[in-house]
Amino acid sequence: MQSTPPDSELSPDFAWAPYRPSVQAPWDTIRAGHLLRRAGAGPSLGDLRRALADGPAKTIDRIFHGESGAGAFNRQIDDYEVQGPNARPIDELRGWWLRRMIESPHPLLERMTLFWHGWFAISAARIGQPRAALDHVRMLRANAFGSFDAMLAAATRDPATLLTAEGAENFKAKANEHLGRQLLARFTVGDGAFTEADARDTARAFTGLFVRGGQLREVPREHDDGTKTILGQTGAWSDRDFARIAAAHPATARRITRALYRHIIAEDADPSDAVIDPLASAFASNRNIGQLVASMLRSNLFFSRAAYRRRIKSPVEFAVGLCRAFEKTVPTIQLGHALAELGQDLYHPPTIKGWAGGTRWINRQTMAGRINLARALFLGPGEIETRLAPGPIMAKYGDASPVAPAQRLLELLLQDNIPQATQAAGPPDDPAAIAFGIASLPEYQMA
Amino acid sequence: MTQTRRQFLRATLQASTLVSLAPLVPSLICRTALAAGSRHPGDDRTALVVIQLSGGNDGLNCVVPYADDTYARLRTTLRLTASQVHRIDDRVGFHPEMKECRRLFDEGLFSVVQGVGYPKSSRQHPDAERDWQTARPGDTHCPTGWIGRYADEASDRDPRLAPAAMVSTISKPFGLTSERTIIPAIRSLRDAAITPASHAAEHAEAIRLITGTAANDPNPMLDLVRASTATAHQVARRIETTSHAPNTTYPNSKLGAHLRDIATLVRADAGFRLFYTDLGGDGFGGFDNHAFQKDHHASLLRELSDAIGAFIDDLRRDGLAERVALMTVSEFGRTVTENGRHGTDHGAAAPVFLAGGALKGGLIGKHPELGDLDKDAPSHHTDFRQVYAAMLDTWLGCDSAHILGERFDPVDVFKA
Numbered sequence: 001m002q003s004t005p006p007d008s009e010l011s012p013d014f015a016w017a018p019y020r021p022s023v024q025a026p027w028d029t030i031r032a033g034h035l036l037r038r039a040g041a042g043p044s045l046g047d048l049r050r051a052l053a054d055g056p057a058k059t060i061d062r063i064f065h066g067e068s069g070a071g072a073f074n075r076q077i078d079d080y081e082v083q084g085p086n087a088r089p090i091d092e093l094r095g096w097w098l099r100r101m102i103e104s105p106h107p108l109l110e111r112m113t114l115f116w117h118g119w120f121a122i123s124a125a126r127i128g129q130p131r132a133a134l135d136h137v138r139m140l141r142a143n144a145f146g147s148f149d150a151m152l153a154a155a156t157r158d159p160a161t162l163l164t165a166e167g168a169e170n171f172k173a174k175a176n177e178h179l180g181r182q183l184l185a186r187f188t189v190g191d192g193a194f195t196e197a198d199a200r201d202t203a204r205a206f207t208g209l210f211v212r213g214g215q216l217r218e219v220p221r222e223h224d225d226g227t228k229t230i231l232g233q234t235g236a237w238s239d240r241d242f243a244r245i246a247a248a249h250p251a252t253a254r255r256i257t258r259a260l261y262r263h264i265i266a267e268d269a270d271p272s273d274a275v276i277d278p279l280a281s282a283f284a285s286n287r288n289i290g291q292l293v294a295s296m297l298r299s300n301l302f303f304s305r306a307a308y309r310r311r312i313k314s315p316v317e318f319a320v321g322l323c324r325a326f327e328k329t330v331p332t333i334q335l336g337h338a339l340a341e342l343g344q345d346l347y348h349p350p351t352i353k354g355w356a357g358g359t360r361w362i363n364r365q366t367m368a369g370r371i372n373l374a375r376a377l378f379l380g381p382g383e384i385e386t387r388l389a390p391g392p393i394m395a396k397y398g399d400a401s402p403v404a405p406a407q408r409l410l411e412l413l414l415q416d417n418i419p420q421a422t423q424a425a426g427p428p429d430d431p432a433a434i435a436f437g438i439a440s441l442p443e444y445q446m447a
Numbered sequence: 448m449t450q451t452r453r454q455f456l457r458a459t460l461q462a463s464t465l466v467s468l469a470p471l472v473p474s475l476i477c478r479t480a481l482a483a484g485s486r487h488p489g490d491d492r493t494a495l496v497v498i499q500l501s502g503g504n505d506g507l508n509c510v511v512p513y514a515d516d517t518y519a520r521l522r523t524t525l526r527l528t529a530s531q532v533h534r535i536d537d538r539v540g541f542h543p544e545m546k547e548c549r550r551l552f553d554e555g556l557f558s559v560v561q562g563v564g565y566p567k568s569s570r571q572h573p574d575a576e577r578d579w580q581t582a583r584p585g586d587t588h589c590p591t592g593w594i595g596r597y598a599d600e601a602s603d604r605d606p607r608l609a610p611a612a613m614v615s616t617i618s619k620p621f622g623l624t625s626e627r628t629i630i631p632a633i634r635s636l637r638d639a640a641i642t643p644a645s646h647a648a649e650h651a652e653a654i655r656l657i658t659g660t661a662a663n664d665p666n667p668m669l670d671l672v673r674a675s676t677a678t679a680h681q682v683a684r685r686i687e688t689t690s691h692a693p694n695t696t697y698p699n700s701k702l703g704a705h706l707r708d709i710a711t712l713v714r715a716d717a718g719f720r721l722f723y724t725d726l727g728g729d730g731f732g733g734f735d736n737h738a739f740q741k742d743h744h745a746s747l748l749r750e751l752s753d754a755i756g757a758f759i760d761d762l763r764r765d766g767l768a769e770r771v772a773l774m775t776v777s778e779f780g781r782t783v784t785e786n787g788r789h790g791t792d793h794g795a796a797a798p799v800f801l802a803g804g805a806l807k808g809g810l811i812g813k814h815p816e817l818g819d820l821d822k823d824a825p826s827h828h829t830d831f832r833q834v835y836a837a838m839l840d841t842w843l844g845c846d847s848a849h850i851l852g853e854r855f856d857p858v859d860v861f862k863a
């Protein structure tokens with residue numbers, strides 16, 4: 001990675017131009033591993049080798065469309081999440097989502113769903129109804145790559161979103177300004193880009209919408225149909241008009257672009273406006289989420305050292321990545337509890353601001369927790385009953401060589417640093433112990 | 448692993464990796480565990496232990512106004528008499544089961560802040576709990592707890608820190624809700640340690656040998672993770688050694704076990720500045736005694752008092768009592784009048800108990816006047832946020848106004 005000139009990374013033209021493998025920036029295991037970590041939760045050895053053979057363009061196409069059978073897989077998990085008309089309890093839903101992430105033939109879809117979960121940050125504890133929480137996440141999944149207009153229109157009428165934003169009551173005589181502020185500050189333009197008058201009129205646009213028994217109820221006589229001014233536009237706006245106006249606002253596009261940049265490219269430094277603006281203005285005009293993600297994943301910037309190892313894996317990425325690497329599902333209800341302790345409790349972001357992420361994932365206590373979880377996954381005993389089995393997976397990929405299995409495990413889990421490995425003293429011989437050791441390294445925590 | 452490889456690893460570990468990590472490791476852990484060093488309030492090694500007394504503690508039967516006629520008249524079956532209490536002065540005395548608190552009180556290691564509450568206090572559990580937990584009474588939208596905000600602030604200064612932890616098995620109370628910081632629930636010491644510590648570190652070092660440590664590029668984010676990892680291993684080793692150290696005998700109770708674990712984490716210099724634990728459990732809690740209060744309350748107070756006594760003695764043995772302050776919180780006190788079922792109902796002001804080696808000791812503020820009741824309950828003269836402010840400003844050395852949302856005059860509880 002060190003061969004890409006740093007100055008050209010800062011030029012937006014170069015940054016967002018599509019990456020083409022070159023002598024300075026070859027398509028190698030390191031870049032393939034980087035792509036598969038950021039666009040999913042990390043590769044298996046098979047994924048890695050196929051990506052290497054297929055090249056970046058074909059690999060990215062597959063990442064976007066998913067493997068064959070993705071649709072059927074998702075429908076099957078959808079069925080498991082419910083029991084008749086009712087959703088399963090929330091810790092089971094958390095488990096099913098983790099299972100989906102571990103087994104999905106379409107990992108980018110789950111990664112984007114998780115991104116939007118952090119954006120709208122519903123809290124199942126506050127909602128109280130597993131069904132509403134489940135429906136919310138399904139809505140995120142359905143819109144994850146689609147149009148942000150559709151996403152926002154659906155999210156702002158979604159009982160789970162409204163309950164989390166304390167927006168279940170919207171009487172005409174008492175417009176819910178708190179909801180108005182949340183809609184502007186959290187889901188769209190962000191703090192500093194709206195006035196109290198915007199918040200008040202946004203609240204008026206939502207009057208007449210109520211949540212009762214986990215269901216949206218529209219009460220037309222409670223709707224304030226007077227004239228409102230929201231983000232500079234005046235009319236007799238409803239909640240749908242709010243969604244349309246706010247989704248197309250440039251400040252919303254910039255916030256989403258920056259958040260996705262952190263999610264996909266790097267979270268160690270805030271990019272300049274010059275870097276963000278080309279993508280943000282394209283997104284402001286087309287609101288096409290998939291296209292925004294594709295621009296990032298295909299870019300020179302994405303494959304440069306400004307992105308490489310410049311994110312910290314979230315607890316979910318850490319654990320799901322290990323399971324996918326070793327092609328095995330562990331009991332996910334237990335895993336969900338363990339990940340909640342590490343700071344990422346699916347269906348329960350800490351506040352409506354979502355997860356802070358980045359360096360906030362790691363401190364001495366959570367690092368000890370990750371090491372303990374890795375031990376439980378590979379060696380036991382611990383909170384996870386089933387072990388991952390690196391030995392058989394390594395055997396599956398055959399070709400015994402003098403440095404196996406350590407070298408192959410490093411290829412699978414870290415990709416870089418392999419040259420040094422060949423020169424070094426021998427590691428412990430048990431593949432599970434080696435895998436545990438690698439997962440416990442600071443380097444492994446970097447996405 | 449062969450013996451030779453072990454020795455090789457150990458040698459390498461001392462020679463290279465940890466040395467290269469040293470500048471990144473927080474200064475806190477470079478000090479040895481038991482050298483107490485300076486012990487002034489606000490010093491970065493002080494720790495606060497908060498014990499939640501769930502359900503609303505009957506303050507009147509903890510610090511008993513045994514000589515008060517109103518008390519004697521209205522507490523028909525729960526009344527404690529002059530001969531039963533541990534007399535503090537000619538007006539009040541401790542509940543008979545608070546023997547250990549009395550002992551610490553006599554030694555200047557225990558304080559009672561009397562008449563603590565807040566204006567327009569709620570008498571509903573969820574609301575009053577929320578008020579104490581957010582420290583923003585009446586703000587129904589407050590998204591975080593006061594401990595969460597303290598932790599966020601500490602971690603904004605240094606993200607490697609894990610500033611606060613819950614040491615209990617209850618579900619995490621709202622007070623620990625933070626925006627940016629992960630506040631762990633430590634159900635047993637295994638959660639804070641790496642088991643077995645030495646083994647895990649050796650594995651990590653073995654792998655490091657084969658991967659090499661040379662970074663391709665300077666990566667400050669990776670450096671932070673490396674520093675946290677190094678600290679995690681060091682703390683884990685210290686927990687492993689210090690948890691085997693001979694301890695004071697703790698009472699065989701949940702709270703006793705939690706405080707023993709907290710003492711171990713303090714002794715191991717694990718770096719937590721604020722510990723949260725509980726007595727009385729989840730839900731409305733054990734202190735919510737609407738019926739047949741007497742025996743139940745007595746046994747809770749015995750558990751509280753004995754556990755605090757053992758905890759302070761344990762810390763004192765290692766010269767650590769002056770680094771720790773303990774504080775109880777409870778959502779409200781109880782009514783003076785009994786409710787006809789040998790119990791009491793939800794009230795208002797109650798005392799906050801403090802323990803630790805840096806306290807002034809004694810009674811702080813006067814006992815609430817029972818001639819001036821607030822709907823049958825003692826009224827407050829000290830806001831609970833003044834006690835929080837003392838802990839945040841004076842003891843933990845941060846800006847309480849930032850965390851509490853406004854400036855509260857800290858209660859004067861610490862030695863100068």
